[in-house]
Amino acid sequence: MDDLQYGTRNKRGDWAPNEPAGTAPLFAFPPRPLAVLRWLPHYFLPYNLLFAVTAVVWWRYVLPDVETMKTLSAGWILRLFIVNCAALLVFFGAFELRLYILRAQGNRFKYNGKWPSEQKSKAFFFESQNIDNMLRTFGTGMPIWTAIEVTILYAYANGYVPWLSFAEHPVYSFCLTLVVPIIHETHFFLLHRTIHWGPLYRWVHSVHHNSVNPSPWSSLSMHPVEQLGYLGVAFWHLIIPSNPLLALYQLHYAGFGAIPGHVGFDKIELTEDTSVDSHAYIHYLHHKYFEVNYGDGLIPFDRWFGTFHDGSKQGEARMQARYEKKKARANAAAAK
Template structure:
């Protein structure tokens, strides 16, 4: 495909889409029914449908019996870890192989024209972004993902979480399943703002931001504290009227759903003339500029809090103006403290 029909490439080889980022019309006021109906298929396909299907498959073929889950044991916990690790390796690895190893679409639709394997940095273990990202994914990410999964399944098996049956509560469960991405977005935004506070950013979130040029394995490359906060989205189902399948969907939305935002390409080509939209540009700009787009634009939280960057020159100008005002506030505060110190 010709990516220049959809965007432009600068002298460094970085590509950017022509169309500005738009937030989902779901929360627009006044409501725009036509826009919502046009957007709705994109809410389900392809990504959310994949993550929901994987949760159903887990429940059918992977998750142990309720009797087994009533007590936590190394056996079934290790089994879940092995399956999670294998699925992550296959799912993440498929994108890595297609886009970064074989480079089947070269740098078409790639936001950052360079590939991580071409750049070594002491910020990473063994000075390799890929090795660092993979080790953090499997040593910490999949481990904590599995730990939370085990705790939640144990809670369901012992009646500590509200378990509604599909036969008796189809509409309630359908509604909860529909809002899984919204729960994730709300949780992700709140946690993301929290770990951008100076102390937590320095000691926790900076690990993830080392991957300025993100690739598939960057998706779950985080500090263990961030993994715990990130996958903590499953704990909402200790309160919500839900069931284990929807809880698994929530976890899979976080675990497998991290891929689209970090794939590094705007479109993933599947044939010579067809491609799947990654919708990754929103989060790519966060990795590039650090203090914009804390959410993924499903809920317009960044618009409401003044941190939205839509990828346009106007968005760039708003960001720079916000930085300028913050710099002035910090300078004024420093001047007041110095003046106060001089009078004492």
């Protein structure tokens, strides 16, 4: 595919799409029902449906029976941890292998013209972004992921929280399934905005932002505190009436779903003429500019709070104006 039909590349080799990034029309005002109908397939495909299916697969083929989950025994917990790690290795690794190791589509549709493997930095373990990212993902991320999963399953198995079955509450369960992405977006925005507060950014979130040029393994490369907060979105299903299958879906949506924003390419080529949109541009701009796009665009939080950047010159101007106001406030405070 010719990526220059869809965007432009600057002198540094960075590619940007012609169309500015947008937010979903779901919460637009005034309402745009036709736009919502056109957008609706993108709500389910390709990612949301995939993560829902993985939750069902885990429930049917990976997890033990409920009676076993009433006890915290090493056997089923270790098996779950190994399966989680293997699945993540395959899923994230497939993107890494095709796009960054084999470079099957070269730099077509790649936002940043440089390759992380060619950029050494003392900010990373062994001065390697990939090694650092993988160590953080599997060293702390996957144990935390599994610990959250086990905690939720143990709570449901022992009746510590209400377990609403799909058979007895079909309408409610269906609606809750539909809002799993909305729960994620709300949780993510609030958490993300919080850890950009000065001290928390320096102590916690800066670890993730070391990957200025993110790649697949950057997705869950975070400080353990951030990993707990991010993956802990699944704990909402211990608060709201729910069931363990939906909690699994919520966890998989966060865990496996971290990759779209970090894949580094706007489109993933399938054949010479077809591709899949990564929906990565909004979050890529966050990694590039730091103080924009705290959400992923499903809910227009950033538009509402004035932190949205769509990649256009107008978006750049709004960002610079906001920086100038922030600088002026800081100077005024220092002068007192």
